[in-house]
Amino acid sequence: MTGEEILKMTAAELGRKIKTGELSSEQVTAAYIDAIKAEDGKYNSYITVCDDAAAQAKEIDEKIRSGELTGPLAGVPIAVKDNICTKGILTTCASRMLSNFVPPYDATVVKKLKDAGMVILGKTNMDEFAMGSTTETSYFGPTVNPCGTNKVPGGSSGGSAASVAADLAPISLGSDTGGSIRQPASFCGVTGLKPTYGTVSRYGLVAFASSLDQIGPIGKSAEDCALLYDIICGEDTKDQSSVSYDGVNVENVTGFDVSGKKIGIPEEYFGEGIDEDVKARVMEAVKSFEAKGAVVETFKMPIMEYAIPTYYIIACAEACSNLSRYDGVKYGYRPEGVDNLMDLYIKSRSEGFGMEVKRRIMLGNFVLSSGYYDAYYNKALQAKALIKKAFDEAFEKYDVVIGPVAPTTALTAGESLSDPLKMYLGDICTVLINIVGIPAVSVPCGNDKNGMPVGMQIIGKHYDEETILGFAANYQRG
Numbered sequence: 001m002t003g004e005e006i007l008k009m010t011a012a013e014l015g016r017k018i019k020t021g022e023l024s025s026e027q028v029t030a031a032y033i034d035a036i037k038a039e040d041g042k043y044n045s046y047i048t049v050c051d052d053a054a055a056q057a058k059e060i061d062e063k064i065r066s067g068e069l070t071g072p073l074a075g076v077p078i079a080v081k082d083n084i085c086t087k088g089i090l091t092t093c094a095s096r097m098l099s100n101f102v103p104p105y106d107a108t109v110v111k112k113l114k115d116a117g118m119v120i121l122g123k124t125n126m127d128e129f130a131m132g133s134t135t136e137t138s139y140f141g142p143t144v145n146p147c148g149t150n151k152v153p154g155g156s157s158g159g160s161a162a163s164v165a166a167d168l169a170p171i172s173l174g175s176d177t178g179g180s181i182r183q184p185a186s187f188c189g190v191t192g193l194k195p196t197y198g199t200v201s202r203y204g205l206v207a208f209a210s211s212l213d214q215i216g217p218i219g220k221s222a223e224d225c226a227l228l229y230d231i232i233c234g235e236d237t238k239d240q241s242s243v244s245y246d247g248v249n250v251e252n253v254t255g256f257d258v259s260g261k262k263i264g265i266p267e268e269y270f271g272e273g274i275d276e277d278v279k280a281r282v283m284e285a286v287k288s289f290e291a292k293g294a295v296v297e298t299f300k301m302p303i304m305e306y307a308i309p310t311y312y313i314i315a316c317a318e319a320c321s322n323l324s325r326y327d328g329v330k331y332g333y334r335p336e337g338v339d340n341l342m343d344l345y346i347k348s349r350s351e352g353f354g355m356e357v358k359r360r361i362m363l364g365n366f367v368l369s370s371g372y373y374d375a376y377y378n379k380a381l382q383a384k385a386l387i388k389k390a391f392d393e394a395f396e397k398y399d400v401v402i403g404p405v406a407p408t409t410a411l412t413a414g415e416s417l418s419d420p421l422k423m424y425l426g427d428i429c430t431v432l433i434n435i436v437g438i439p440a441v442s443v444p445c446g447n448d449k450n451g452m453p454v455g456m457q458i459i460g461k462h463y464d465e466e467t468i469l470g471f472a473a474n475y476q477r478g
């Protein structure tokens with residue numbers, strides 16, 4: 001089998017071929033490392049490439065041969081977003097602040113990848129501290145969208161999505177606080193799952209907004225996302241918000257039948273500000289479910305008007321608190337020539353954080369300040385309760401809710417850097433899901449008139465990943 005053939009396969013196919021001995025993990029890993037060396041100069045999807053990948057693969061091959069490793073993705077390589085701690089491997093969060101940070105421990109998800117026999121290829125580029133939608137705020141330079149090189153790959157998990165789209169990783173891990181798995185997956189034409197809050201441990205994920213953050217898979221198919229989700233999910237005593245959860249039955253996902261299932265279409269997801277091509281592609285996909293016997297109904301979700309302010313108030317409030325730990329004392333960037341402790345704090349934070357991170361810290365401190373707490377933060381929590389109620393009501397009637405992932409396809413590079421508000425508004429379709437804590441999957445569903453991928457978002461009830469991934473797999477089966 002040629003390197004090129006290897007790079008085109010899904011993670012599930014690679015896993016099956018490694019299991020039968022048709023391919024070895026060493027062979028697959030070498031194909032990917034060679035491709036990254038040759039091609040990633042164009043995309044900048046990786047911040048760090050693991051120089052021990054071949055050695056990891058060799059060890060895993062031995063364990064597969066001896067029967068110690070038998071899982072479906074044993075021997076398959078993976079790229080990991082650079083805000084997920086990897087023992088002994090640089091974990092920068094794409095920030096100058098953590099540009100020298102080598103964690104002394106593995107995140108729980110990384111431990112699970114290793115236990116499942118997956119090879120870590122490297123750490124992927126992202127928006128600084130996962131704040132952004134374009135992967136342009138990285139201290140290590142922007143990532144380029146493999147589907148259109150003047151386009152952003154989306155963000156914040158832009159490197160994780162671009163590496164899969166460019167065949168520089170068969171599968172990857174991202175994190176999603178307000179859309180950061182789904183939106184880059186949509187912009188790059190790959191599949192991404194934001195799991196139910198609490199089902200995947202956040203231990204070792206560098207915190208942005210802890211009540212919203214969730215790690216999840218990005219892959220070439222819904223089956224791949226289901227397989228990886230099954231590996232990383234599960235209760236963890238190291239994360240207090242973690243819940244007991246058994247995962248999905250992958251056969252139920254790949255064999256899913258949509259007939260008789262009820263799909264709700266929120267009118268607001270197809271309203272003003274949503275690109276015509278995006279609406280058309282998503283509705284065509286919905287029609288294909290209808291043709292297979294699903295029942296489609298539209299409904300109103302006026303609460304969507306409050307999505308962006310609610311999300312940005314909660315996310316910034318939590319971010320300013322989480323990021324207060326970066327003070328130049330314990331770890332991370334420390335400036336030269338400081339006079340006293342206050343000077344150390346000020347200089348390390350002024351020089352260590354980029355513009356977008358500083359903007360969020362200031363916004364967060366503002367909404368939490370004594371004079372404004374009730375007017376902003378408490379109001380946002382009230383809106384959160386109403387948003388949750390709206391989804392609870394929808395799921396009394398529907399098995400899934402479907403809409404676009406983003407109002408547009410990938411933006412042109414540089415377009416939103418000067419206009420943060422415009423960038424924030426682009427999160428309108430994804431942030432509600434994190435506020436409620438429910439799962440959603442982003443599935444490629446054709447292209448716009450310029451050939452850029454459109455993503456359909458399939459949203460489900462808490463813990464109902466099997467149904468949303470089932471819909472996605474059913475769509476991909478054709």
Ligand code: GLN
Nearest residue numbers: 130132176177178179180
């Ligand atoms: N684009 C959103 C933001 O900038 C979401 C980011 C994320 O999910 N990490 O906050």
